[in-house]
Amino acid sequence: MSTPTTAPAPADATTQAGAADWAGGHEFSLDAAWTLNPQVALRPERFGALAYHFGTRRLSFLKSPHLLTVVERLADHPTARAACLDAGLDAAQTATFGKALATLARTDMIVPRNPA
Amino acid sequence: MSTVLPRAGVPGPTAASATSTRTPMDDLLATSAAASAHATGHATTAAPTGAQMRPVGSLVDEFQSGLDAPICLTWELTYACNLACVHCLSSSGRRDPRELSTAECKGVIDELQRMQVFYVNIGGGEPTVRKDFWELVDYATAHQVGVKFSTNGSRIDAAVAEKLAASDYVDVQISLDGATAEVNDYVRGPGSYDTAMTAMGHLKDAGFSGFKLSVVCTRQNIGQLDEFKAIADHYGAQLRLTRLRPSGRGADTWDELHPLPEQQKELYDWLVAHGEDVLTGDSFFHLAAYGDALPGLNLCGAGRVVCLIDPIGDVYACPFAIHDEFLAGNVRSEGGFQGVWQTSELFLELREPQSAGACNSCDFFDKCRGGCMAAKFFTGLPMDGPDPECVLGHGEELLKQRGDAFIPKPSMDHSKNLSKRQRLEKAAAERGITLPPEGQPLPVRQNGAGIPDKACDENPLAGFGTAEVVDRGASPSVDRLAGLGFPSRLEG
């Protein structure tokens, strides 16, 4: 089973150690190509979306419709940054959303994609 | 609205550092989420020049007003059970001839897939008693509906454990209500401790890590929390503690089993100390009035983000609210489950703002919200007042005043047609035990899967309150948050 057995480490994104402990997690970069993990389903909601990972059985709440848009468009762009731009985000917003995307990458919700 | 700080609810040193060192991500969260903004006092910080960020209500508010589909759904597949449980939440025992057929169950699964209900908690009864149990599990997982099922463990042999371990879509929860045979079997019946241990051994041997060891906290086992943790660790399971609620047959024994006030404090302190790695299903938000909120949403999700489908297709607001008062409709009706969820009068009413009643003047209302609707109902207390286990003692006072006034009973009772004494005798005979004469105290409680134990106990939402993106857990339930600690609170 791919379920984590112990509680995922560090409680907060401020502690980057969490990245390494998460088996299957990924180091995020705004300038790389990403896509939604095929094992993840998105359910749009007024506030954004629910994202559910069938492999890890983890449910996440995307609390912004824009984050949903970015995640949905990741696969269409050569970089995550380009997807943010396409969603209408400015540079400051892109940096902020980058943090959210990094968490999604760390938890295997989004995965690296061959930019081909 | 909850004013719980995003991280304040998570106890422990990590939480402390988290709250003091905020990252830009937290700001993002605050930016895009009213909840975070309120909670943290951060104003909108994203530059207003980019995408227009539509203000979104806090998750608690969003959930309070209901979603188009539940987040977490408990489905009891059968009333049949191979045990005859004294405290069983759903008063199970006999199979009901009106139970949904295999085809009807598949129809419900199709609906859940369309509505994007990502997982169901399957209980009963003992769900594995249904002949089509595995067929339904396979059907659900093939249709993007994950399954966690609760079992007394009696049917988890080595072969079943292998099968379970091989599936990513299936999670298992084993119930145990005592860390020793003495305490467990008193509540769950003779032999049930060994049964659960054996089942966990099979799961461990099959390499299934992270299944749930689920404990309902009672007066008898609050002192064993460390031991439960050790058992869970030994088997590679995740410990899950939930609240004893007075529903089903549990209503009859609640007075005797529910934790005493000083034990509630002990439990709270233990949860605070272990918040990072124990799941709670957001069961204990009524304890928040002791101090910091526990991780969780602090919201009763009944009919808003959570509900129960019973074996005959009736839809109730919550697994702990099996009473006509909370019956919203039936999946066999024309609009199906979706129609019930989205248009039933009861659910629409629950999604309206609720009155806080006597709790209105309480300083802790933001965290406790008056506690559990079902607990109040089945102890005969007003729905808009304090929880029977209000940590300020208001519930106890009301219980005293209430006296023996009429207390509602669960609507359904599928207990086998035996008197309590008859059931005891039968159970004792099966296990070769001699019972003391009638009227004498019993050495152990009767055979049975004891205390109410629902897979999703309730509020799936646990966890959310704080946050943002929550990573809840594996089990759907809201659990992970509780257990949480997960890095992510992401959001956007």
Ligand code: SF4
């Ligand atoms: S168990 Fe209680 S608090 Fe939880 S959803 Fe049901 S009624 Fe609400």
Ligand code: SF4
């Ligand atoms: S008075 Fe009501 S809100 Fe306050 S602690 Fe008691 S149950 Fe909770």
